[in-house]
Amino acid sequence: MDVRSRNHVRVSGRPGGPVVMLAHGFGCDQNLWRLVVPALEREFTVVLFDHVGAGRSDLSAWSEDRYSSMDGYVDDVLEICRELDLGPVTFVGHSVSATMGVLAAARHPEYFAGLVLLAPSPCFIDDPAAGYRGGFSAEDIEELLQSLDANYLGWSGAMAPVIMGNPDRPELGQELTNSFCATDPDIARVFARVTFLSDNRTDLEQVTVPTLVAQCSSDAIAPPEVGAFVHARIRGSRLITLNATGHCPQLSAPEETAQAIAAFAGRLR
Amino acid sequence: MMCRTDGDQDSGPDPEEPPDDAQAFSALLEDSIEDLYENAPCGYLSTSLDGQIAKVNTTLLNWLGYKRTDLVGRRKFCDLLTVGGRLYHETHFAPLLRMQGEISGIALELEAADGSRLPVLVTSTVKTDSDGQPLLIRTTIFDARDRRAYEHELLRTRQEAERERERLQQLATTLQKTLLPPALENVPGLDVAAYYHIASIDEVGGDFYDLFPLAAGTWGLFLGDVCGKGAEAAAVTSLARYTLRAAAVYDPDPTAVLSNLNTVLNHEYNGTDPRFCTVIFGLLTPDGDQGGFRITLASGGHPPALLLRADGTADYLPTPGGQLIGVLPDADIATITFRLDPGDTLFLHTDGLTEAHTAAIGGERYGDEALLDFVRALAPATAQGAITTVRDLLDTFGTGVDDDTAVLAVHVPRADREEQQ
Structure with a gap:
């Protein structure tokens, strides 16, 4: 298995510079980082990749067995680190990928110079018994899955053959409306469950590498108390609140986001 | 504006x-x-x-x-x-x-x-x-x-259709299994093997075969192909199978067996929905001390069998003039009698094999000539060796095999059984 093509790994930026690895979350692919990459490339070696099942990853490498838990994705992250062999990286994980970064760094701290957890949430579901508010109920997540279904009605008939049959011709996929982040609905459903139904709160304490928790000032998916929770559970972590609004600061405030990443990763040298 | x-x-x-x-x-x-x-x-x-x-x-x-x-x-x-x-x-x-x-x-x-x-x-x-x-x-x-x-309804019906299709596939697979012997009988002094290639898991195919004991050390075998697919073809296949076995007990003469089948099918389906099949029926009688068999094959419109000899040669066993079974009140049945000596292999097939489209020759059908060349290169072969090689051949055709295919091989091992190793 060629890890680079499996995860559509792309390396750019300053050769020999400190390494920043950007991991996208549920709903899109590495395209999500395209507004912050130019700012980071001046100083850093930038590693981009797609989770298997997303973007231009090798869909034939996807199996429900491997990718229906966080572990499959974490294994991939570690395999990419090993394959590239660029030394310890600053791993920037957005949303669910922040949790993947936590798990990866807990297993192999030597691979990581530091973690940037961007709009993280270790658990989206409320846990009233523990006084934890993730913001959502299990029913809400079912409703999301219905939203996914409602918007993928036409997938299997029209889009799948075009995109899946021509992995070497991405321009075909891009001609389709709303297709930047097009995902096979069966795969999206499995990833949605991993993203929103996992509970990794206890894993936070295993992190020993320097960590920056960067939350947004107004995020409908990861409320401020969740960012504070993550910060409290990771010893020595720093918490910043970006002016950025929404759940995707790398799109709504790319400069601020790039600066926060660069300032943190630059100090780790 | x-x-x-x-x-x-x-x-x-x-x-x-x-x-x-x-x-x-x-x-x-x-x-x-x-x-x-x-x-x-x-x-x-x-x-x-x-x-x-x-x-x-x-x-x-x-x-x-x-x-x-x-x-x-x-x-x-x-x-x-x-x-x-x-x-x-x-x-x-x-x-x-x-x-x-x-x-x-x-x-x-x-x-x-x-x-x-x-x-x-x-x-x-x-x-x-x-x-x-x-x-x-x-x-x-x-x-x-x-x-x-409307979309909910579409989604619901699609999910329902997917469930139905799964159920149908399961049913078709089960039905298919009931039309074939679960395992071929172990015949003393013979090495036998068969393979059934399912072209579509959505439909029951009409190919069938069997090998079964008759009186006094003789054995009957048949391999055939019912016209059409699906439940109706499966019903004819089932009828053909038990009629052949019953007819062979009543009178094991191969021509008589096929004539009886012809009468039954012709009576059963002489209305608006004629059903017919091609079939080869064989009677195997032990012959001599060397372990060989005398075989009489009767064919009703079926592709001729192949004989792979111990010396490495191979030829069709022509049965020209045999007519489709079930169409006419009196079908002509063609027969051929030969010896299957130690080291020889009899190979029967349905036309799914020769009618398969092959990528190697630009989507052309595989054909009788190519099959003859193929078994000539293969001979001599054991039963399992022949079936495995043909199975690999079918695999190379992939989706080019658009009809079900049944193959059956009967081989007389040499006395020293060297080749079995």
Whole structure:
């Protein structure tokens, strides 16, 4: 298995510079980082990749067995680190990928110079018994899955053959409306469950590498108390609140986001 | 199109130009852009880039039961969505809109003031200033209640169809198994093997074979192909199988066996729905001390069998003139009698093999000549060796095998059984 093509790994930026690895979350692919990459490339070696099942990853490498838990994705992250062999990286994980970064760094701290957890949430579901508010109920997540279904009605008939049959011709996929982040609905459903139904709160304490928790000032998916929770559970972590609004600061405030990443990763040298 | 919303008469059309009738007609009917916006047959919503509602039309307010002051400057677009929709908005809708500058036809649900839900289709564009910097987001919202009900129905029927198909495939597979012997009988002094290639898991094919003991150390075998596919063909296959076995017990002469089958099929289906098959029936009688068999094959319109000899040669065993079984009241049956000596192999097949389309010769059918060449290269062979090699051949055809294929091989091992090693 060629890890680079499996995860559509792309390396750019300053050769020999400190390494920043950007991991996208549920709903899109590495395209999500395209507004912050130019700012980071001046100083850093930038590693981009797609989770298997997303973007231009090798869909034939996807199996429900491997990718229906966080572990499959974490294994991939570690395999990419090993394959590239660029030394310890600053791993920037957005949303669910922040949790993947936590798990990866807990297993192999030597691979990581530091973690940037961007709009993280270790658990989206409320846990009233523990006084934890993730913001959502299990029913809400079912409703999301219905939203996914409602918007993928036409997938299997029209889009799948075009995109899946021509992995070497991405321009075909891009001609389709709303297709930047097009995902096979069966795969999206499995990833949605991993993203929103996992509970990794206890894993936070295993992190020993320097960590920056960067939350947004107004995020409908990861409320401020969740960012504070993550910060409290990771010893020595720093918490910043970006002016950025929404759940995707790398799109709504790319400069601020790039600066926060660069300032943190630059100090780790 | 230029539109006037004020009463400034001076900015009217140049008096020297003749009045534009079409324009006048348009102005007469649709005289207020404000009204066109407020009471359009769709909802209008303008928000800042972070989703804060800046402007909303009356249509949408009426749909949702909100007052303008409830929303403008107070709520965000995603506040109007259901929680699941909000998750979808934040993970898909908003990022795509940022990246593409527009997004269209997204199915979401809005929550009205009274908690009821309105299925809608949402299209948004980002308005930019002259430098291309994004300024605000414009959104149109269409009532999609009927459409969503229709889509739910589509989704439900598709899921149901998928379940049905799975059930059907299971049924077809089970039925197929009942038409074939679970395992071939162990014949003393013979090495036998068979393979059934299923072309489609959606339909039961009509190929069949069997090998069974008859009186006094003799054995009967048959391999055939019923015309057609599906449940009706399966019924004929089943009838053909038990008729052949019963007829062989009654009178094992191969010609008599096939004649009896012909009579039964012809009587059974002489109406509007004729059913027929091609079949080879063989009677195997032990012959001599060397371990060979004397074999008589009778064929009713079936592709000829092949004989792979111990010396490495191979030929068809021609049975010309045999007619399809079940079509005519009296079908001509062709026979051939030969010896199967130690080291020889008898190979029977259905035409799924020779009719297969092969990529190697540009989608042409495989054909009788190619098969003969193939077994000539293969001979001599054990039964299992021949079947395995043909199975590999079928695999190379892939989807080119569009009909079911049955193959059966009967081999007399040499006394020293060297080749069995």
